[in-house]
Amino acid sequence: MTTDTTSYAPGKAATPEERKAWSSTSAGRVVTARKITRAEELRLILADEIVSGQLAPGAPLDESELARRFRVSRTPVREALRQLVASGLVDARAHRGAIVAHPDPERLAGMFEAMAELEALCAGMAAERMTVSERHALQSLHDQLRAISYLGDPQRFHEVTEAFHNAIYAGARNAYLAELALATRKRVQPFRRAQFRNIGRLAKSHAEHNRVVLAVMQGDRAAASAGMRAHIDTVRREYATYAGKA
Amino acid sequence: MTTDTTSYAPGKAATPEERKAWSSTSAGRVVTARKITRAEELRLILADEIVSGQLAPGAPLDESELARRFRVSRTPVREALRQLVASGLVDARAHRGAIVAHPDPERLAGMFEAMAELEALCAGMAAERMTVSERHALQSLHDQLRAISYLGDPQRFHEVTEAFHNAIYAGARNAYLAELALATRKRVQPFRRAQFRNIGRLAKSHAEHNRVVLAVMQGDRAAASAGMRAHIDTVRREYATYAGKA
């Protein structure tokens, strides 16, 4: 416990100014979401830190420590952790604390396989259902990726890749399926960090996307699915090569 | 609030005997899970009541009321609700309470479509990966279903159907994918209650399963997928026919 410095009066735990402090760590991504609860804020921040790799798989999530860090009581921290447990990003056992989820290799392989199929499914549906303007928007993102792969900016490439996949989710016209795919993507993300340091991977990734984009533009469901499945399968293999320590 | 009858001393809110009372409502399914926390208990109970239809979509979930009902404080109730929100069975908005999830028709259609594809995927994978004994076990469940469909016991038919689908999930050798499929199944379940009152549906369901079982026995992935997709699609159409009020 060790209530050390702060005064901590009830309902006045931290001024808004104080509370801004914590988001300074996450590189300019300050989301000034004012209309949501503290627990929801914490959930979003912690999820982001897990997905972005700031909190590595296996890292302990101490309630009191997080409460101090975010200048709130343990209650909203606990609620945020419970939701993260339910979403699969965090593992917890009663009286034994919570850690960032760290699936064993077999489970991780299953997540990759499921991701491949979900993405393939979305791509196939998108090939059939996207509007003309959506197809053009997808093509535009794809072109951007080519340009970025030449420049060799992994961070930017990653961001636009996310947009690319999100565009396909949206094109599938199934919000629920999109949520499943996105959630799976996020849960796998902490284990593919290393890939984005590999510049050579960018061009290959773009080439794989090319098959998908072509099929989507032509409305060829089977080809779009196959292309996306192959792409994610490459991602999986790439991970398997890089990761000896998983 | 109205602290009416019980004394309610801290840490001694209810004796074990008192706490047994609530589970008597759910028809003999008393799970004497002693080693888990109260919040976890509540989560399981509420999820079961939602899936089983005791709590209908749209029903309000008042924290204080649930706390009284289960003889606990609001804290574990809140944690259970948060987890149910994260799992999609409950919707909640800050300061406005929680209700049993009630997706609009479009979203529900998406859930049915996703379920069809997930089940199809599992069936296809199971056709390739099941052991011989697993295939025989599946066949056995299928035979049981035929017998039950003759007897016309919808409740029992439902239970064995669940076991049938779970056997296919297990045969797919992908725990993560199985979780997705099962979660989706549970989220859709509250909207297909009516179907199990329709005795005629039982025989048709069994006939649809037949295609899947045959394909699985022969290791024919494509046929197993197609069969399962067609089955779930029938389920969806059946729902669409029954439900004017969704």
Add this chain to the structure above:
DNA sequence: TTGGCACTCGTTGCATGCAATTCGCCATTG
């Protein structure tokens, strides 16, 4: 020296009180 055991400490689980927000109701006004 080693195995078992009780004790202690740290962390999590739960209860409770207060603060904050929302919504319904009623009065006031155009």
Add this chain to the structure above:
DNA sequence: CAATGGCGAATTGCATGCAACGAGTGCCAA
């Protein structure tokens, strides 16, 4: 008469204190 503004009640959100559980440590006995 309708619309709007503010007040009150009810409900949720958060802080805090205490209880319970687990893990580590040191002691005792074999």
